[in-house]
Amino acid sequence: MKKTPVISGYCSxxxxxxxxxxxxxxxxxxxxxxxxxxxxxxxxxxxxxxFHKMDNLGKLGFLTAELLLKERKISExxxxxxxxxxxxxxxxxxxxxxxxxxxxxxxxxxxxSPAVFVYTLPNVLIGEICIxxxxxxxxxxxxxxxxxxxxTTNYISQLFYSNIxxxxxxGWVEIDGSNFESVLFLVENxxxxxxxxVNFEAAAIESIYNTK
Amino acid sequence: MRNVCIxxxxxxxxxxxxxxxxxxAMLEGKSGIRLITDDKISPLPFYASLIDTESLDKRxxxxxxxxxxxxxxxxxILSIKETVDSTxxxxxxxxxxxxxxxxxxNIDLLENKSTDKRLYLWNTARLLQSRFNFMNEPxxxxxxxxxxxxAIITGARLIRAGIYDNCVINGTDIISEFVxxxxxxxxxxxxxxxxxxxxTRDGLSLGEGSGTIILSSCPEPAGNxxxxxxxxxxxxxxxxxxxxxxTGEGLLxxxxxxxxxxxxxxxxxxxxxxxxxxxxxxESVALSRAGLQDVPVNSFKGYWGHTLGAAGVIESIMxxxxxxxxxxxxxxxxxxxxxTNPLNIVNVSAKKRINNCLKMASGFGGCNAAVLFYRK
Numbered sequence: 124m125k126k127t128p129v130i131s132g133y134c135s136x137x138x139x140x141x142x143x144x145x146x147x148x149x150x151x152x153x154x155x156x157x158x159x160x161x162x163x164x165x166x167x168x169x170x171x172x173x174f175h176k177m178d179n180l181g182k183l184g185f186l187t188a189e190l191l192l193k194e195r196k197i198s199e200x201x202x203x204x205x206x207x208x209x210x211x212x213x214x215x216x217x218x219x220x221x222x223x224x225x226x227x228x229x230x231x232x233x234x235x236s237p238a239v240f241v242y243t244l245p246n247v248l249i250g251e252i253c254i255x256x257x258x259x260x261x262x263x264x265x266x267x268x269x270x271x272x273x274x275t276t277n278y279i280s281q282l283f284y285s286n287i288x289x290x291x292x293x294g295w296v297e298i299d300g301s302n303f304e305s306v307l308f309l310v311e312n313x314x315x316x317x318x319x320x321v322n323f324e325a326a327a328i329e330s331i332y333n334t335k
Numbered sequence: 336m337r338n339v340c341i342x343x344x345x346x347x348x349x350x351x352x353x354x355x356x357x358x359x360a361m362l363e364g365k366s367g368i369r370l371i372t373d374d375k376i377s378p379l380p381f382y383a384s385l386i387d388t389e390s391l392d393k394r395x396x397x398x399x400x401x402x403x404x405x406x407x408x409x410x411x412i413l414s415i416k417e418t419v420d421s422t423x424x425x426x427x428x429x430x431x432x433x434x435x436x437x438x439x440x441n442i443d444l445l446e447n448k449s450t451d452k453r454l455y456l457w458n459t460a461r462l463l464q465s466r467f468n469f470m471n472e473p474x475x476x477x478x479x480x481x482x483x484x485x486a487i488i489t490g491a492r493l494i495r496a497g498i499y500d501n502c503v504i505n506g507t508d509i510i511s512e513f514v515x516x517x518x519x520x521x522x523x524x525x526x527x528x529x530x531x532x533x534x535t536r537d538g539l540s541l542g543e544g545s546g547t548i549i550l551s552s553c554p555e556p557a558g559n560x561x562x563x564x565x566x567x568x569x570x571x572x573x574x575x576x577x578x579x580x581x582t583g584e585g586l587l588x589x590x591x592x593x594x595x596x597x598x599x600x601x602x603x604x605x606x607x608x609x610x611x612x613x614x615x616x617x618e619s620v621a622l623s624r625a626g627l628q629d630v631p632v633n634s635f636k637g638y639w640g641h642t643l644g645a646a647g648v649i650e651s652i653m654x655x656x657x658x659x660x661x662x663x664x665x666x667x668x669x670x671x672x673x674x675t676n677p678l679n680i681v682n683v684s685a686k687k688r689i690n691n692c693l694k695m696a697s698g699f700g701g702c703n704a705a706v707l708f709y710r711k
Binding site for chain 2: 203204208213214215217220221223224226227228230233235236237240241243244245246247248249250251253254256257258259260261262263264265266267268271274277278281284285287300
């Protein structure tokens, strides 16, 4: 029988707010992207030295996953290889691509750096989340113009139906110029989770995504 | 569950503009890797496998005006066109999905304009979609060096699940100053043509390429001439973002999941085999742990370098060619074993009955993927 996956939690970081399961947990009045993520890091007393080496896409996605998974104890329910991370965005790693390009733009100041270049691949964010939470299941990074709820639920539900994942972190992590937005969902098999939570369906994730 | 089979394919590298041109050059032992002096790409000479711009434009002028398209677009359009033209299936309907596998797309355009719309990978995919009248919104997969294998795995899954009947998958990447300077800063480039699994290997050679493969659901029973695609899997090392795991754990998980689904022996393995000291070592550990150390294994990187987002597509196509034509290709550049766990490296091209091939790939971000192609 097909197991219907459910949304057991979600977290968004955008428009100056951190929202977890519909509750605003943190709000910043104004400031740059780096001020905002630094404030979130302090506010939630996160201690993870590797965070400071990450690029902007990495920091945004890492913090969203961190706050999404806080106190969910998913490692007690699933092994690392049962947990997948499937992310999407529109600008890929363009934010860091521009930074790398700056380092090679003239031969007089030619200083390409591996610490920047490694982040010119969007799926490195998946690696960061996997390292932090010891996830070793499916990983995939899709690039699309806009968040596509029906593709997301169609594709990820298949991973559940074929027992490729038992748990999946999925959603949209985007940064492009001064615009950024991150919305991640924790999706699990309905066995073992409480009742009354929302089925993982396109309309449900679309509604959460659109509630800013 | 439906079977997924291979319908048509094309490879564009410096060795040729079709799969068979590439295969013929490879059997002659030719490589596309040479010493390049091009100040637009690098202040110092470097070894890489680059497509000749004049030949590309000449070929392209039969289908469009070369000046109107980027290098990336010209390669992808030529490859998709040759593939689509060789099949009778109508690919313009709602049951076909176009998937683009690339790491950097039109990244060479970043140099002139950092906000160019053509830098957006989904936009590049849209251009290709409209060029070939594919109906659905295309999908872009960008998973570093496993992108191509992941695109095939993902396409096969979508077909198996009945969401689509056909997937046209193109993998393309170009070599620009952007990419070369980055790999150079990692000190991962070879001082000569790359030498996969060899004792003296000292890094990878970058390469340009475009490959296209059409996957389709195939009716039961599949004809004897069909090559099928198994369930494939990816797995993360959860260890390091730029260094492969020493234990090969992630790759082992991906391989083991493929092996669990099949019975009988593996005839041939197409490794990632970039020729960096760490990658090839990691693959040898994973293959030994999977009990596959005696299976003939090769790397195609010596022929056309590491083609990044195209690699998984091109190398899968050549692995499928191996099955169809019962040919094992030599690991060009390999001479003396140089990994801790001994492997059965193919060191001369030869005729051999091959019923299946395990294709694997690993990349930055700690990602790994494996899939099996097999004869029915």
